[in-house]
Amino acid sequence: MQKVNKRKNTLLEKVFKLSQNNTNVKTEILAGITTFITVAYVLLVIPNILKFGGMNAAGVKGDAAGILTIANDPVVASAFAGTCLASALGTFIMALYANLPFALAPGIGLTAFFAYSVCIRMGYTWQQGLAAVLISGLLFILITLTSIREKIVESLPENLKLAITGGIGLFVALIGLKSGHIVVANPGTLVSFGDFRDPHTILTLIGIIIISILMARKVKGSMLIGILATTAIGIPMGITKISNINLFSMPTIGKTFLAYDFKGLLSHGGSGVLGAITSILMVIITLSLVDLFDTIGTLVGTAQKSDMIQSDGKIRNMKKALFSDAIGTSIASGLGTTTLATVVESTAGIAEGGRTGLTTMVVGILFLVSMFFSGLVGIVPAEATSPALVIVGVLMMSAVVKIDFDDFTEAVPAFFTIAFMPFSYSIANGIAAGLIFYPIMKIATGRRKEVHPIMYIMAFLFILRFILIPD
Template sequence: MSQENVRSKNSESLFEKIFKLKENKTDIKTEVLAGITTFLTMAYILFVNPNILKMAGMNSAGVLGEGAAKITTADPVVASVFMATCVAAAAGSILLGLLANLPFAVASGMGLNAFFTFTVVMGMKHTWQEALAAVFISGVVFFSICVTPLLNILVKALPKNIKLAITGGIGLFIALVGLKSGGIIVDNPDTLVGFGNVTNPAVLLTIIGIIVTAILLALNVKASMLIGIIVTTLIGIPMGITHKITNIFQMPPSMSPTFLKMDFAGLLFGGDKGILATILSIVLVVITITLVDLFDSVGTLIGTASRAGLVNEDGTVKNVNKAMMAASFGVVIGASCGTSTMTTYVESTAGIAQGGRTGLTSVTVGVLFIAAMFLTGIVGIVPAQATAPALVIVGVLMLSAVSEIDFSDFTESVPVFFIIAMMPFTYSIANGISIGLIMYPIMKIFTGRWKEVHPIVYVLAVLFIIRYLALPH
């Protein structure tokens, strides 16, 4: 046997040992393709996240508000946020893959970065350094929950119909993300949302991508998601949609402008509202960040793991504690590097639909985030109109979970409805879960069935009510 064959066999043996590929009925090729698919559907965060955080003053000019949006990506602080986003996503995804052996990716959360900018910094008048300190603390709290029995109790406390509703709700949410990014659904001041202009080349390319990907999936073509993204990207070239490759290789910029810039002293003692008010404000901020991140991650794990067969016999997600520990590490690493809260990405469902079943998918995503530090030209070539179809198709697949929900019991169907509806309508997985878990005990209490509710659900309902009443949104 040649040395090359020996090295290949040893490599396969190593991957098998770490990720248990045969046990999970998968192989290296499938996992790598799934990782590439997941990365392509979430790579937008590399460009969106710095643009949102610079509105919190994370730029050299230190300007808050619209003026910050005029700062170019050549700005050293903005470039540092880009690097922090890459590093934290790579670390979180690789850790999750190695610790939990699950195909989920971690990156800066959409919605959480908006909360960081518009609520904590602009609304509560904290500096971005103080906001990073709050994120760091929330990561420590998040980790503390993960290393105690509380997380398992929390997951088991959720009723079956609630878990199925989370799956269906995430399906609608991720489909909305895809339809919006592809221009099929647009803002409309009269009706809130409207239908995009199908004569627009960008919208037309998204529609073509959806049709191509759906047909490939219906024909059971392997790697249909990734093939759909590649084909749509290629079709976008003559249409003038696919981005041109420029400056493929660049050395990573410095991360020093944001690295370890958390201001704990300013967060704890810098306010002028009095000690009690300051403490209450900080506690509510930390609790909010922690709960939103926790339920974004738990919701994503529960909602997609069942679809992929990654659950135990009792319905719990395999290695959920380890997965959440990795996500909490990502929060701490992200805050240390200079980015907002990390979360388990719902776009991971694209890779799972592609066949990803182990942590090798997550590790592949992490490696690609590392490569993105050097290959910004290639990362930027795939247009949103090429990744949007994959998200829409994944939404179709996940919505099938709704068929298993028992709608005959109105005390169950009402909270189920709010979970499914509020995720896309409020553009937040966490809001859907929160409102659903508030409605669930209300329906049970006033129908005399309060004993059916797990005590943890009552506690969560109260915490969510406090969250909505105490903090601006």
């Protein structure tokens, strides 16, 4: 009894309520390390996408920026440091305010939209784009304070929530299979198997086998052990690169810090104030809708697979989680990176038993430390983290057995929610498909009273979004 009391009086217990959430310090730390290792690739991917949008010393856009790297371009290096710092700060807010095991980092899909659509196709500079990101972040803070985002989550029917879980599972698995070279592009069939003689494919398969066996045998820390073991196996195979590593580097964010250009944003294209405002609204609405439903999808999907659903059916600390995400996005824009999103890779740590903000705190600390070790972050190859994502997909797909496929008005939107996430490579698109088809099916069968009024609004907004701003 004394040991229990001692545990309950520790600082970590008081802050993160570990015993109340049926977890402990060791499990939370292990889960945090697992999440970080799984999501660390984002720290290198994000600045490399941003440079294509002109966030580089030369200011060039497109393929001409491809040769610029963190090592040889001060603006790209600043974007890397900003990405690390923004991810750390956003994640700390999630940990301490919401006490949930969800990490925050710039969304890859949103960053690609920022670079290729906003900066290259629409012609904005990255400084003007960051100003738009700040506006979307402030908008998120406003609608979160008014509980609009929370009400959107609560309006989703149970079958769609389950479908979101299964869809994210497929989406995460596809990311793992693609980055592990098991599924590759094919001009004739869209996708196909990779080359199973390729060392990269072989290493990914080895990792999947290792983690699968460890999970089946219920070994604690299966994901982390599998990732580290696969990384080690990759050394003699020539995939894990450990030579010529610059372990320590002093970060700087001076080139991208508070680099807003509101004046240029409002006068973009010389089409007058009205034309500029219309264009800006299109950008902000897209950033807002995609981030809103990426975050909602991740929260709803992972909560279904853990102990974060309360007795009233609501997700624990949902409003605080959404508020953390909104504040994080506003901070990120000032540091020179794009919209923060609740990363789907958080599911890897949750699968390892992460249940509280302590998991997230560990991730945030590692994000912060990564600023000084850009070379070390890149040691773990994609072939080592990909297997973890595939196994997470296996775990999340179990939710689909609870979906009522006997009711066709529920089955159709649930199916499209699940299918469109991997097929369109977007969590938000999958949710949009479900939200659009759900009221259609209910109205057509005389069951419109089963549809929450908010769902009609969301369906209408998504239809407008796809018409006015196609991907």
